[in-house]
Amino acid sequence: MAATTNHELKKVLREHELKATSQRIALLKLLNSTNEHFDAEEIYFELHKQQKNVSRATVYRSLEALVDQQLVSKLDFGDGRMRYERSREDDEHHDHLICEQCGKVIEFFNLEMEAQQLSVCEDHDFIPSTHTMYIFGICAECQALEPVGK
Amino acid sequence: MAATTNHELKKVLREHELKATSQRIALLKLLNSTNEHFDAEEIYFELHKQQKNVSRATVYRSLEALVDQQLVSKLDFGDGRMRYERSREDDEHHDHLICEQCGKVIEFFNLEMEAQQLSVCEDHDFIPSTHTMYIFGICAECQALEPVGK
DNA sequence: TGCGTAAATGAGAATCAGTCTTATCTTCAT
DNA sequence: ATGAAGATAAGACTGATTCTCATTTACGCA
Numbered sequence: 496m497a498a499t500t501n502h503e504l505k506k507v508l509r510e511h512e513l514k515a516t517s518q519r520i521a522l523l524k525l526l527n528s529t530n531e532h533f534d535a536e537e538i539y540f541e542l543h544k545q546q547k548n549v550s551r552a553t554v555y556r557s558l559e560a561l562v563d564q565q566l567v568s569k570l571d572f573g574d575g576r577m578r579y580e581r582s583r584e585d586d587e588h589h590d591h592l593i594c595e596q597c598g599k600v601i602e603f604f605n606l607e608m609e610a611q612q613l614s615v616c617e618d619h620d621f622i623p624s625t626h627t628m629y630i631f632g633i634c635a636e637c638q639a640l641e642p643v644g645k
Numbered sequence: 646m647a648a649t650t651n652h653e654l655k656k657v658l659r660e661h662e663l664k665a666t667s668q669r670i671a672l673l674k675l676l677n678s679t680n681e682h683f684d685a686e687e688i689y690f691e692l693h694k695q696q697k698n699v700s701r702a703t704v705y706r707s708l709e710a711l712v713d714q715q716l717v718s719k720l721d722f723g724d725g726r727m728r729y730e731r732s733r734e735d736d737e738h739h740d741h742l743i744c745e746q747c748g749k750v751i752e753f754f755n756l757e758m759e760a761q762q763l764s765v766c767e768d769h770d771f772i773p774s775t776h777t778m779y780i781f782g783i784c785a786e787c788q789a790l791e792p793v794g795k
Numbered sequence: 796t797g798c799g800t801a802a803a804t805g806a807g808a809a810t811c812a813g814t815c816t817t818a819t820c821t822t823c824a825t
Numbered sequence: 826a827t828g829a830a831g832a833t834a835a836g837a838c839t840g841a842t843t844c845t846c847a848t849t850t851a852c853g854c855a
Binding site (some may be wrong): 665667686701782 | 839843850851852
């Protein structure tokens with residue numbers, strides 16, 4: 496889903512049985528253009544910077560629809576608001592390292608970890624649908640700035 | 646931290662540089678007496694059932710203090726409110742399987758998974774402090790009720 | 796054991812993310 | 826081009842959590 500032109504995005508939306516409104520196109524275009532993990536308010540703000548005066552309610556409703564259709568991923572960093580990122584072409588799930596100092600988000604994928612998760616589910620006769628895995632800590636840059644050496 | 650008497654709890658609180666107020670003692674005692682994952686409102690309600698008329702603000706503030714001192718763990722199941730559980734004696738971290746049908750929470754611990762997490766952190770020169778790992782899906786009982794066979 | 800002070804609490808106002816309502820537009824199949 | 830289904834704007838509303846501030850309590854010290 497690397498679509499970036501209005502026409503392509505329109506097509507993508509229709510393929511997912513969503514009406515191709517200008518608001519949704521703007522939203523998808525924004526998320527497709529960045530690797531940032533925006534929250535709803537930031538998305539609202541970014542759209543307004545682009546003269547796309549989408550209402551807050553529409554930001555939330557559109558994000559919900561796009562998440563349902565897996566065109567967008569919803570992330571919960573545990574700080575009380577949800578973040579959103581474009582979903583990746585490959586269906587490859589990735590998880591996140593989150594720096595508690597600077598807020599940077601580092602993505603990673605670890606096959607062995609995914610395998611272990613499946614194994615745990617099997618052990619408990621549990622059918623997994625999704626998972627969230629966030630590791631909080633201090634990133635390399637922040638370690639350099641404020642040596643935690645002690 | 647298997648303390649359960651008022652005296653023991655008082656000692657535990659003082660060891661963590663927290664004033665041993667009756668509210669905090671009641672709260673700790675409640676969480677130590679169960680394996681439930683209560684949210685703040687449930688805790689507020691449970692305390693009132695026991696004639697401990699702790700205010701909501703105090704429930705939140707005390708929980709925060711206890712979490713800071715690692716006497717209590719805070720869990721984010723992603724449904725808009727935080728849950729709290731007593732922290733475990735052994736430092737053994739456990740993670741959660743959460744049934745999307747009935748809300749049941751199954752705890753698990755997987756050494757290999759923890760090892761993989763450390764390895765990921767090393768790869769990224771990242772110093773981990775905590776992590777959250779929740780697997781959402783359907784538990785065995787709910788599968789039996791509503792066969793997902795399909 | 797009584798005191799003073801820093802810390803904690805209660806009550807309710809305030810905040811903040813997110814959802815809902817309703818009247819008004821758009822999209823798009825026909 | 827047209828109308829029904831679906832989407833939007835604006836702001837009210839909700840529910841969880843935090844804040845404010847006046848009052849109370851814990852506890853180290855005299």
